């Protein structure tokens with residue numbers, strides 16, 4: 217099921233080709249070895265290469281084979297569930313500021329390296345799906361605004377103007393947010409990193425990370441890399457590489473789809489200012505345009521059985537409900553990917569052993585966040601004391617009963633749908 221999730225994506229059909237890469241052959245030496253060529257690994261590698269560090273990236277599949285090549289491409293400078301004040305209490309104010317600045321950082325990198333990834337920074341809007349969620353929107357706009365975000369509370373008319381729909385009750389927007397072609401951004405990060413001297417090896421799964429002769433040795437099928445430091449950036453695609461790591465996060469499948477290109481009149485009427493949009497539901501309703509005039513949306517399913525037909529029906533009805541002016545949409549692309557959910561809904565950053573760093577737990581909002589955290593992990597590799605970095609450092613905790621819980625994690629969607637149907641207390 218996993219390869220069609222990557223192969224069939226809109227982004228793969230429309231992104232510029234990846235930079236040329238080869239599988240690792242033979243033994244190499246690096247200052248830092250990065251495992252995983254998604255946003256985290258590549259943002260980290262780019263920052264390290266900028267600093268003149270000898271860095272090698274090892275990727276099991278292609279560049280962007282994980283969530284980074286498959287996501288909705290919404291650049292959102294917030295977490296999905298934990299709001300700024302609660303986040304400050306749990307992870308520290310510097311981390312809240314990192315999240316707050318993460319979209320600006322992402323678009324700044326895109327501009328600096330002239331990345332061809334259909335980037336549009338026209339804002340991200342979060343409409344409220346019940347009248348009671350307006351309070352949440354108010355609190356979010358105020359809390360992010362206090363931290364310097366260009367946040368703005370919107371009444372019902374304001375949201376209707378931005379979304380082209382009278383479906384919601386109001387909401388808020390953050391003008392720092394936006395959208396891009398997910399895989400194109402990932403490939404362009406790789407191109408920038410390679411341009412600065414990083415080596416990126418695809419089809420080079422890391423099979424083990426072991427201490428040998430005062431260095432870490434990462435073994436692949438046909439070679440290995442020896443390095444002082446290692447960044448494990450495998451997120452929800454983590455395997456058995458590091459004991460317990462995969463069991464510290466729940467890989468949850470999110471399904472994506474894109475309509476056929478729609479007429480200009482549709483583009484003028486739905487999200488006419490080209491915002492990225494995801495609402496306050498747990499069973500998230502999210503929408504955006506791609507550069508070719510396709511509405512890119514998707515959703516979650518409790519069961520993966522017959523997912524293409526069931527998703528097309530469910531999301532088709534949703535689009536018709538939210539944007540009746542589009543009629544019954546025809547979907548041209550369907551794909552899926554895995555995102556990393558943590559029990560406390562917080563991102564987790566770990567020092568797994570001296571010189572070995574990892575983070576997981578985007579909880580569905582990891583595009584800008586992975587870009588920002590990747591650069592902080594690079595600073596750690598360059599010698600910055602971990603305690604001086606704005607990162608929520610914790611000990612890695614495999615979840616007890618993970619195997620069983622993982623199998624049933626998609627059933628949490630039923631709880632979200634139930635909660636979505638009720639006003640918050």
Ligand SMILES: Cc1cc2nc3c(=O)[nH]c(=O)nc-3n(C[C@H](O)[C@H](O)[C@H](O)COP(=O)(O)OP(=O)(O)OC[C@H]3O[C@@H](n4cnc5c(N)ncnc54)[C@H](O)[C@@H]3O)c2cc1C
Pocket residue numbers: 251252253254255256257274275276277278279280281282283284285286287288289290291292420421422423449450451452453454455457470471472552553554555578580581582583584585586
């Ligand atoms: C369908 C979907 C929609 C989403 N939509 C959004 C959105 O609109 N906005 C947003 O902010 N976030 C979104 N997210 C979340 C976001 O995509 C992720 O948080 C982000 O891409 C994580 O990047 P990463 O580099 O940490 O991990 P990944 O991109 O998952 O990269 C991990 C990489 O590690 C590789 N790997 C694994 N094991 C090994 C090994 N042993 N050796 C070598 N390589 C290995 C994998 O092949 C993979 O390429 C979405 C996620 C999904 C799945």
